[in-house]
Amino acid sequence: MKEETLTKDAIASRHPRSPSALLALLHDLQTANAGNCLTPDDLALAASHVGLPLSAVRDAATFYSMFSLRPRGRHIVRLCESPNCHLAGAWSALAELRRVLGVDIGETTPDGLFTLELTSCLGACGVAPVMMVDDEVVGNLTPARVRETLARYRGER
Ligand code: FES
Known part of the structure; x- marks a missing residue:
């Protein structure tokens, strides 16, 4: 099934509820977005799913160059x-x-x-x-x- 046809909750459910799953989850959430970026809702979902503070998830999303919080090209x-x-x-x-x-x-x-x-x-x-x-x-x-x-x-x- 293509990423964009899955709900965000369905995407999250494919990852363990563990901090070690954070980067893979962020990657999949970003890939599912038309703007090739992470939304505030994605960060909140990831934080809730892996059990990390939202600030830690935002730090990871801004530290790694493969993630973006701004819309990008296809x-x-x-x-x-x-x-x-x-x-x-x-x-x-x-x-x-x-x-x-x-x-x-x-x-x-x-x-x-x-x-x-x-x-x-x-x-x-x-x-x-x-x-x-x-x-x-x-x-x-x-x-x-x-x-x-x-x-x-x-x-x-
Ligand atoms: S310096 Fe290693 S791939 Fe460019």
């Missing part, structure tokens, strides 16, 4: 800015991302399809420079590979 493009990727040419990939998407870091394309973000090491340094589009790791980035990947997510290929 696809999240996250370029690694850590040293290995930087040295391997991440900034030319970033220039191409900015050019093709027409947005800057932290912004969403006007059609709501992509949000561009930076992130720390994605654990794929062997294929630096690296970006993630949603859950897909895309390595050995070149401007051409950036264009091809974005075109695929736009359904152009």
